[in-house]
Amino acid sequence: MTTKQDIxxxxxRELIIEAGRTEKQYWKDLxxxxxxxxxxxxxxxxxxxxxxxxxxxxxxxxPFLTMLVLTIIFGKLARFPSGSAPYPILVFAAMLPWQxxxxxxxxxxxxxxxxxxxxSKVYFPRLVIxxxxxxxxxxxxxxxxxxxxxxxxxxxxxxxxxxxxxxxxILISFGAAMGTGLWISAMNVKYRDFRYIVxxxxxxxxxxxxxxxxxxxxxxxxxxxxSINPMVxxxxxxxxxxxxxxxVIYVPGFILSMSLVTFLFLGGMWYFRKTERTFxxxx
Amino acid sequence: xxxxxxxxDNIGKKYRVAHKKHAPYTALRDVxxxxxxxxxxxxxSTFNTLSRDSSSEDFWALKNxxxxxxxxxxxxxxxxxxxxxxxxxxxxxxxTEPTTGRIRINGLVGSLxxxxxxxxxxxxxxxxxxxxxxILGMSKSEIKLKFDKxxxxxxxxxxxxTPVKRxxxxxxxxxxxxxxxxLETEILLVDExxxxxxxxxxxxxxxKMQDIGEKEGRTVLFVSHQLFxxxxxxxxxxxxxxxxxxxxxxxxxxxxxxxxxxxxxPEKSSSIVKRRSADVKNKTFYIGQIEMLDTKDENTNxxxxxxxxxxxxxxxxxxxSNNFAVEFRIYKDSGEYACTGVSNxxxxxxxxxxxxxxxxxxxxxxxxNGKYNISFRLLAGMRILDIWxxxxxxxxxxxxxxxxxxxxxxxxxxxxxxxxAVE
Numbered sequence: 001m002t003t004k005q006d007i008x009x010x011x012x013r014e015l016i017i018e019a020g021r022t023e024k025q026y027w028k029d030l031x032x033x034x035x036x037x038x039x040x041x042x043x044x045x046x047x048x049x050x051x052x053x054x055x056x057x058x059x060x061x062x063p064f065l066t067m068l069v070l071t072i073i074f075g076k077l078a079r080f081p082s083g084s085a086p087y088p089i090l091v092f093a094a095m096l097p098w099q100x101x102x103x104x105x106x107x108x109x110x111x112x113x114x115x116x117x118x119x120s121k122v123y124f125p126r127l128v129i130x131x132x133x134x135x136x137x138x139x140x141x142x143x144x145x146x147x148x149x150x151x152x153x154x155x156x157x158x159x160x161x162x163x164x165x166x167x168x169x170i171l172i173s174f175g176a177a178m179g180t181g182l183w184i185s186a187m188n189v190k191y192r193d194f195r196y197i198v199x200x201x202x203x204x205x206x207x208x209x210x211x212x213x214x215x216x217x218x219x220x221x222x223x224x225x226x227s228i229n230p231m232v233x234x235x236x237x238x239x240x241x242x243x244x245x246x247x248v249i250y251v252p253g254f255i256l257s258m259s260l261v262t263f264l265f266l267g268g269m270w271y272f273r274k275t276e277r278t279f280x281x282x283x
Numbered sequence: 284x285x286x287x288x289x290x291x292d293n294i295g296k297k298y299r300v301a302h303k304k305h306a307p308y309t310a311l312r313d314v315x316x317x318x319x320x321x322x323x324x325x326x327x328s329t330f331n332t333l334s335r336d337s338s339s340e341d342f343w344a345l346k347n348x349x350x351x352x353x354x355x356x357x358x359x360x361x362x363x364x365x366x367x368x369x370x371x372x373x374x375x376x377x378x379t380e381p382t383t384g385r386i387r388i389n390g391l392v393g394s395l396x397x398x399x400x401x402x403x404x405x406x407x408x409x410x411x412x413x414x415x416x417x418i419l420g421m422s423k424s425e426i427k428l429k430f431d432k433x434x435x436x437x438x439x440x441x442x443x444x445t446p447v448k449r450x451x452x453x454x455x456x457x458x459x460x461x462x463x464x465x466l467e468t469e470i471l472l473v474d475e476x477x478x479x480x481x482x483x484x485x486x487x488x489x490x491k492m493q494d495i496g497e498k499e500g501r502t503v504l505f506v507s508h509q510l511f512x513x514x515x516x517x518x519x520x521x522x523x524x525x526x527x528x529x530x531x532x533x534x535x536x537x538x539x540x541x542x543x544x545x546x547x548x549p550e551k552s553s554s555i556v557k558r559r560s561a562d563v564k565n566k567t568f569y570i571g572q573i574e575m576l577d578t579k580d581e582n583t584n585x586x587x588x589x590x591x592x593x594x595x596x597x598x599x600x601x602x603x604s605n606n607f608a609v610e611f612r613i614y615k616d617s618g619e620y621a622c623t624g625v626s627n628x629x630x631x632x633x634x635x636x637x638x639x640x641x642x643x644x645x646x647x648x649x650x651x652n653g654k655y656n657i658s659f660r661l662l663a664g665m666r667i668l669d670i671w672x673x674x675x676x677x678x679x680x681x682x683x684x685x686x687x688x689x690x691x692x693x694x695x696x697x698x699x700x701x702x703x704a705v706e
Contacts, residue, residue, distance in 0.1 A: 017377060017386040032420075039417040043403055043410075050405045050446070121400040122418055123377040193311040280379040281298065 026273075030125045040132035044107075045139060059143045063099055067092050067147075074212035082214065085243045086155045092148050093242040094211045094235045097173040100141040101180070101231055102202040107133035108181030109198040112189050116283045126276045130185045134178050141170075148242070162241045169237045172258065175265040176230050182268030186275045189283055210235055215250070223250050230264060233257020287389070288470060288502050289352035289375070294384035296345040296370055296526075344370045345526045348384070357496040357503040359517035359534060361510065361541055366523040368506045372396060372472045375504065390502070393420060393468030399459030404448035408439055408458055411447055415462045429465045436491075437461035457484055464491045471495060474506045482617075492516055510538050511653065542652075542680045554582040556675045563599075568607070569669040570659055571599035575677065584677040591646025592677070595705075596659065602636035604663035609634070609641055609702065614673075616654040626702045627662070640705045650679050 015025065049055045067088060074080045075087035082090045111133040112119065112126070119126065152159070188194040209231045210218070218226050226232055233254045240247045345367045352358055360368045373379045375386065376394035401418040402411050412433055416426040434440055437458040439450075447455055473492070489512060496503050496516055507513050513520060513534060520537035522529045530537050554575040563569045574595040575584050586592055596609065608627035615621050624643070626632040634641060656676045661668040 015388040015392070017374065017381065017388065018384070019380055019382055035423055036417050039414050043406065043414050046410065047403060047405045115401075117397075118401050118418060120378065121397045123394065124418070124420070191311045191314070277380050280373065 026125060030127060033124045033128055036124055036128050037132050037135060040128065041135040041139070044132065044136045048136075056143070059140050060147055063092075063095055063140075063144045064147055066099075067095055070095070070212040078213075080213040080217055083243065083247065086151075086157065089148070089151055089155060089157055090214060090239065090243065091212060092144075092151055093239045094209075096141060096144055096148060097169075097234045097238050098206065098209055098211045098231060099144060100137055100173055101177045101234070102205060103137035103140055104134045104177035104181050105184060105198055105202055107137055108185045109188050109195055111181075112185045112279065112283065113192075113195070119283050120280050126279055127182075127272065130181050130272075131178070133185075134174070134181055137177065138174070159242055160244065165237070165241045169234070169241055172237065172261060173234045176234055176261045179261065179264030179266075179268040182272040183264070186268075186272045189275070189279055205229075205231065214239070214247075216248075223253050224256065227253030227256045228260070230257045230260040234261070286354045287351050288354050289350075289389075289504075290387045291348060291350050291375075292385045292387075294345055294348040294371075294374060294381045294386060295343060296367075296374060296379070297382040298342045298344055300340050300342040343526050345374070345381075348523075348526075348528060350521065350528070350531060352502060352504065355496075355500045355502060356519060357505065357517045359513035359520040359538075360504060360506045360523060361508075361513060361520060361538065362523035362529075363545075365525070367526040368523055369396070369474055371523070372474050372504065372506060376472050388470065390469035391420075392470045392472065393466045394472040394474075395419075395463045395466070396472070396474040398456055398463060402447060402455070402459060405446055407446055408434075408443045408450070411458065412462055415459065416466075419463060419466050420468070421466060425467075433458075433461045433465050436464065436487075453481060453484070460484075460488055464488070464495075468501070470502045470504070472504045475508065489515060510542065514538060514652075539680065542678075553675075554584045558599075558671065558674075562671065563669075566600065566669055568598065568600040568602040568661065570596055570661065570671050570674070572597040573657075573659070573675045575675060584675065586646075586648055586677060586679055588652075588679060589647040589649070591644060591648070594643045594645060594657075594675075596641045596643070598639055598641075598661075602663070602668070604666070604668075605636055606633040606663070607636070607638075607668060608632070608662045609643070610660040610662060611643065611645075612658045612660075613650075614656045614658065616656060616676075621650060621655060624700045624702075625662075630702055632702050634704055638704050641702065642705050643700060643702055645700045648679060652679050654678050 049058065052058060054061075070091045071088050075082065075091070108130045111129050115129050118124075118129075151157075184194055184198060206212075209229055215223070215226070215232060215236055227250070234257065236247075236249055236254060236257075240249050348367075348371065360371065362368050370379075372394065373396070374381050375388070376392055376396070378394075378396075399415070401415050403414065406414065412430065413423070413426055416429075417423070421429075434443065437454075437460070439454055439458050442450065442454065447458070450458070492503070492505070492512075493516060495501055503516070505513065505516060517534050519532065520534040521531045522537050522541050530540055556573045558569065558571050574597075575582065576593045576595070577583050577586065578591050578593070580593075594611075608625060610623065610625040612623045613621045624645070626634070626641075654676055655678070656673040658670070658672045659674050660670050
């Protein structure tokens, strides 16, 4: 069903292949392959819940149970303060970005290796693969968001105008997840060690990020140092937007976190693009 | 030129080959260890200039490759394993970068380097069609449009909603090929994907490929080890050997010289075959050796069309009956029965029990190009004394009447031959 016009139009596309010359076509290709983002993400979601009895309910159950455990340990046993918000909401507001970040990291780290067959046999912008992994995690994020709404309704907890900042914050957490994911996925192609580092990183990160507790628990003099963890800024931002007015953002820390997120994202992009051309040879 | 769609200029691809038994990827600890070693070596290199890094070497998978492809041409790429054929396709389809050189491509490129890339076993046939199509570069609307055709081609209508992990392997490759075959790009790169499925389906695939080249006028680059397929599909061929172009031109010329070269390499052809002892356990009378000669009495197993040749059969053991007959059958390498000859039924010749050697004159060979295997039987009446399947093989090259672009279906035939005993 290729018409003559079609051929004419396509023929105008001239492609030049040369060492080190993929730059120009790359972003155009990325646009041409936009449907592949969707298809790969769709595949991963579909596959994940195939042959499970409760299916997609796992996506809701897992964060809910984690929240329960964290609330019991930090809220009930350790008795950390939660301000005016109920402890489960305090925990869950932080768990949203954290789970998004940690899931993205886990999915990304193995994404390229898991699709080795594709990479060595078909051309498409490699950026599609880790990005789809992040998109999959984002779907989980949205499902978890539904739980948060449920929790807020349960506690009759109403957000303020600050909730309007949420889309921006989501974008920032996207940047953090994507940036780190790009680094890890690209490094993992060459150094398979990263597949052992990531689970450790994710487990460790849950405790050094302010997920189970408010970051105000950390003594003032350590706050800036603490913000070296870029997730601290992201999580604080989420709490600031969702919880009531008594959450104060520690500005220097937030700026530090944000610059680190930007650095991670741009650096990740740069490193990925740099190593991408050798993926098919190395994988 | 406007009708040149691919112009490759001096392409080269260099790989670094590690001599040590390395995994294909590096582990961080190795890098750290290597760096430490290198540092150590640098310190000591003033004392010992010989300690240079010799653990890796450059290897050129392709070098100085230049060619032009015109609109609508179908080009076959042949060569040994490791000649660089697949690397060339990988470079053209942008999976990997060339180290040197420049390629200009006009038009959309689709590549089929493997059948079923991206198929996921957990997904159903329907889902996999969409996924695989998207991976190959089709848009969703395009796949929807071709969906019914794909399903009909693959003959999997009933199993569309079954996960492909429950498919038979035949169904799996049929579906995979069907998706790929409906990829509509102006330039198609195909790597050895026709050798899938049963004979029937292979023919269907070949037919589809022919349509793509001839009816739709698209440009095709085609890698295959099946010279028959190359002959059928391509007008031009390129012969690659260890990264260089050996010959380029009309298919029949290139393929002929390739065949000659390949068959002349000594390990490929053996015109004297000895029986393995494991074959003759519990046999009292059997064929011990086969020798093939051309009409000039030279040992060979490569013949041209209409050549004649001679086979000497040596017998071992004691024959229990008074006389016996010899039968031979010639099979195509693909297993099809080509022709036969029997001493007693066709010539009324039986050999005395003490015959030690028999000569068979076979030919002229009215067989098409390719490899043929010969099986032998020794018969005493209706009793089979010995069977030696695929005892030896020969090749037919330069088959002019059949160097056409279509397959000629030949029935099993009895070819001209004579038998006689040798004292």
